[in-house]
Structure formats: structure tokens, C-alpha cells
Amino acid sequence: MTVAIEQLAPKVVKVDKSQPLYPDYLPFYDPLEKVEPVGPFEHDEPGHRADPAFPNLLKNATTAFELSPHCGTELQGVQVSELSTAGLDELALLTAQRGCVVFRDQKYIDIGFDEQKRIASHFGPLHKHGWMPHPQQGPVEFVIVYDSKDDLRIRRSWARKSPIQFHVDQSPESQPPGLTFFCMLESPPGAGGDTIISNMARAFERLSPSFRKRLEGLKAVHTTANPILREIRDNGDNAVLRRPITKSIHPVVTLHPVTGQKALFVNSSYTQSIVGWDDEESDYMLKFLFDHINRGHDFSCRVRYEPGTVVVWDQRITQHSQTLDYAAGDRRHAFRLTPLANVPIPSKVEEDDGECRKDEARVMLNLC
Numbered sequence: 040m041t042v043a044i045e046q047l048a049p050k051v052v053k054v055d056k057s058q059p060l061y062p063d064y065l066p067f068y069d070p071l072e073k074v075e076p077v078g079p080f081e082h083d084e085p086g087h088r089a090d091p092a093f094p095n096l097l098k099n100a101t102t103a104f105e106l107s108p109h110c111g112t113e114l115q116g117v118q119v120s121e122l123s124t125a126g127l128d129e130l131a132l133l134t135a136q137r138g139c140v141v142f143r144d145q146k147y148i149d150i151g152f153d154e155q156k157r158i159a160s161h162f163g164p165l166h167k168h169g170w171m172p173h174p175q176q177g178p179v180e181f182v183i184v185y186d187s188k189d190d191l192r193i194r195r196s197w198a199r200k201s202p203i204q205f206h207v208d209q210s211p212e213s214q215p216p217g218l219t220f221f222c223m224l225e226s227p228p229g230a231g232g233d234t235i236i237s238n239m240a241r242a243f244e245r246l247s248p249s250f251r252k253r254l255e256g257l258k259a260v261h262t263t264a265n266p267i268l269r270e271i272r273d274n275g276d277n278a279v280l281r282r283p284i285t286k287s288i289h290p291v292v293t294l295h296p297v298t299g300q301k302a303l304f305v306n307s308s309y310t311q312s313i314v315g316w317d318d319e320e321s322d323y324m325l326k327f328l329f330d331h332i333n334r335g336h337d338f339s340c341r342v343r344y345e346p347g348t349v350v351v352w353d354q355r356i357t358q359h360s361q362t363l364d365y366a367a368g369d370r371r372h373a374f375r376l377t378p379l380a381n382v383p384i385p386s387k388v389e390e391d392d393g394e395c396r397k398d399e400a401r402v403m404l405n406l407c
């Protein structure tokens with residue numbers, strides 16, 4: 040009996056690359072939609088409960104390696120969706136210590152909206168974004184990042200300027216995010232689309248002692264005004280404006296609630312000014328700090344994605360930037376879940392003679 044050569048060949052399942060692999064996670068834009076912010080809440084920090092030996096998190100780990108000396112650990116053999124409560128607590132601690140933790144081939148991307156939300160909510164109530172899309176049939180807490188030839192909103196918003204912009208997601212919230220889950224569904228076919236994650240504790244340590252002292256005790260204004268104006272400029276009547284402008288005052292140098300590390304907490308996406316300083320003084324200082332962060336190749340790591348990669352980072356100790364360096368039109372499809380955490384803790388409370396309080400009141404009343 041003869042066997043046709045085709046019968047011996049392994050069966051190849053053909054994937055139609057012209058269509059998104061995760062249609063349920065496509066972005067949905069409704070210019071009329073509104074959402075209520077989470078509001079004040081008592082944050083219960085999971086990292087405080089963690090065993091520092093990580094017995095639950097590392098139980099099935101086959102490999103663990105550092106992405107760079109100061110930021111990033113990749114764990115292989117661990118499924119985030121199979122971690123126990125104690126394992127998730129340990130993930131919070133490891134992420135606080137290393138800035139970000141990378142997992143590959145994650146079942147997490149296929150467990151559905153409810154389970155994905157349940158696991159991310161372990162770290163805090165989930166943020167509801169003011170302008171980024173969510174899935175049409177999916178919860179509003181999902182942020183969809185979708186760049187493709189059939190949706191060029193991201194490309195349009197970064198046209199004619201550098202896509203490198205280090206930031207903390209949603210720092211203008213009164214209780215900004217702690218851990219963040221970024222989950223890659225489809226990545227561009229070749230290299231590209233990485234995230235650069237940078238350690239803000241190390242960024243602070245790199246400054247001279249007397250300069251660090253000057254920064255401690257300062258506060259800065261964080262606002263969503265500029266991104267919202269950009270959304271209106273880029274999308275006109277189709278702009279998504281679910282929430283009014285959010286504004287908060289946060290310390291320039293914060294303490295991490297678990298590790299106690301001091302970190303720079305100003306970012307070029309949302310930090311507008313230093314409270315009490317004249318515009319020229321504030322602009323000059325913020326430009327220096329943003330340049331210092333941009334130059335920090337020695338305290339950052341670069342995370343390369345493949346489908347199924349889940350990256351967890353701690354927004355209280357890191358900033359991150361997209362790269363947007365792959366070919367325009369290639370599909371990059373991810374979702375993000377962003378648990379909120381503590382009110383930022385100042386590294387030092389400056390002696391107040393009453394003047395600072397007046398400055399803060401003026402900022403919140405939009406008088407300066």
C-alpha cells in the first residue's frame with residue numbers, strides 16, 4: 040500500500056492573519072459613554088502579606104532571570120492564572136522589588152473577562168479609563184491597545200512626535216495605580232513594539248544627595264488635561280470623553296508602601312507643575328527630571344513581547360514608555376487592567392509655614 044506524501048506531512052492549522060485573533064477584545068469607541076471614577080477607598084496592600092522567600096510564586100518556576108540589574112525579572116514555568124492568593128501576594132512583593140515581572144505563554148489571556156478581572160482585582164479596585172477604548176461586550180475596566188491598519192488612532196495621536204514618553208499610567212488619580220497587568224494578544228510579526236520600563240527608585244538614587252534633599256518635600260500637580268485635549272484634537276466628534284479632567288497634587292518623591300524605597304514621582308505625560316514655584320522655575324526643574332528619566336538606560340529594561348506575554352509592573356516604583364517602532368499597519372493587540380492603590384506617600388513632609396497650603400488651594404481652584 041502506498042501512502043501519499045501529503046498524508047505524511049504534519050497537519051498545519053492555517054491562521055488567517057488578516058483577521059484579529061481576539062475579536063472579542065477589539066476596541067469599542069462610544070463618544071457618548073460616561074463612567075464613574077472608583078472614588079476613595081481603603082487600600083489593603085497585598086505585598087505586606089507576602090512571604091519574602093516566595094514559596095508560592097516560585098513553586099513551579101523553571102527559570103528566573105533578571106532583565107537588567109536594576110529593573111525586571113522574567114519568570115518561566117509560572118502561570119499567573121493558577122497562582123493562589125498567597126502566590127498573588129508574593130507577586131506584589133516581587134514586582135515592588137524588581138519593578139516588573141514578565142511571564143510567557145500565559146493561559147491568563149484565554150480565561151475570559153470575569154476571571155481576568157477577578158485576578159487583577161486582588162491588587163485593588165480597577166481603574167476606569169477616561170478615553171482609552173474597552174471591548175464592546177467587555178467590562179469598562181479593560182483598556183484595549185490596538186494598532187492595526189484598520190484602526191490608526193494610536194498612530195495618529197503620536198504623529199510627528201517621539202513615541203518615547205515615560206509615564207505612570209493615570210497618575211492624576213487621587214489614588215494612582217499600584218500593580219498593572221499588560222497582556223499581549225497579538226504582537227507584530229518581527230521585532231518591535233517593546234515596552235521600556237524604568238526604575239524610579241534608582242533614578243532618584245542617581246541624583247546627588249543635596250539635590251535629592253531639595254526635591255523631597257516638594258509637591259506637583261498631575262492632570263489629564265493634555266491627553267484629553269489631544270483626544271479631542273485627534274478624533275473630533277468621535278472623541279471618547281467618559282470622565283471630566285482629573286487633577287491631583289502628589290509628592291515629587293514618594294515612598295513605596297512595602298519596600299520603603301524612595302522614588303521620583305513626576306512624569307512627562309501628566310505632571311504639569313511644581314506647587315508654589317513660578318512657571319519658569321517649575322518648567323526648568325521638570326524638564327531636567329524628565330531628561331534624567333529619558334537618559335536612564337542604566338536603570339531600565341526593555342520587554343519584548345510575543346502572544347501570551349503578561350507583564351506586571353508596579354507604577355509606584357517605575358515609569359514606562361511604548362516604542363511604536365514596528366511598521367505602521369502591523370497589528371499589535373493587547374489589553375491592560377490597572378488596579379488602583381494607596382494615596383502616594385511623601386518621602387518627607389516639608390515644614391509648612393502656611394504658604395504651601397495656600398499654593399495648593401490656588402492650584403485646585405484653577406487660579407494658577
Ligand SMILES: [Fe+2]
Pocket residue numbers: 206207208359
Ligand atoms: Fe502607559
